[in-house]
Amino acid sequence: MNRRWSALIVGGVLVLGACGQEDAQPAEEETDVADHEMDKGDHNADDTAKEDEPESSSVDSADAPEAASGTASPLIAQGETTSFVFNEAGEFPLHCNPHPTMKMTVIVEEGASMSGEAAVEMADLAFSESELTVAPGTVVTWTNQDEVEHNVAFD
Ligand SMILES: [Cu+2]
Numbered sequence: 001m002n003r004r005w006s007a008l009i010v011g012g013v014l015v016l017g018a019c020g021q022e023d024a025q026p027a028e029e030e031t032d033v034a035d036h037e038m039d040k041g042d043h044n045a046d047d048t049a050k051e052d053e054p055e056s057s058s059v060d061s062a063d064a065p066e067a068a069s070g071t072a073s074p075l076i077a078q079g080e081t082t083s084f085v086f087n088e089a090g091e092f093p094l095h096c097n098p099h100p101t102m103k104m105t106v107i108v109e110e111g112a113s114m115s116g117e118a119a120v121e122m123a124d125l126a127f128s129e130s131e132l133t134v135a136p137g138t139v140v141t142w143t144n145q146d147e148v149e150h151n152v153a154f155d
Pocket residue numbers: 096097098099102125149150151
C-alpha cells in the first residue's frame with residue numbers, strides 16, 4: 001500500500017510538474033518577447049526624443065503648416081509661438097482674429113535676403129513688422145508677448 005501510494009503520488013507530482021513546466025515555459029517566452037518589444041519601443045522613443053531636442057526649432061519648422069488664405073493658427077497665450085512655412089511666392093496679408101486691427105503682410109519673393117527662419121513678435125496688440133519679405137521656403141514664427149491671446153489668420 002505504501003509503495004503504491006508513493007508511486008501514485010510521485011507519478012502525480014511528475015505529471016503535474018511536467019504539465020506545469022510545459023505551460024509555464026511558453027508563457028514565459030511570450031512574456032519575454034513582449035517585454036523585449038516594449039523595451040525596444042521605449043528605447044526608440046527615447047532616442048528619437050534625445051535626437052530631436054537639440055534642434056527643436058527645425059522640428060517645429062518641419063511641422064509648420066503652409067501659409068494659405070483662409071488658414072488660421074490656434075490662439076496662443078503669452079510666451080507661446082506659432083509658425084507657418086511660406087513656400088509660394090506672393091503676398092500673404094494676415095491679421096489676428098480677436099484683434100482685427102492687428103495686421104501685417106508677409107511677402108514671399110525669390111531671392112529675398114531673409115530666408116530659412118524669421119521671427120515676428122506680437123506685443124502691445126501689434127505685430128512687430130507690418131511687412132516682412134522672405135524667400136520661398138522660409139518658416140516664420142510668431143511669439144506672443146502680450147497677456148491676451150493672439151493668433152495668425154490669413155485673409
Ligand atoms: Cu490678437
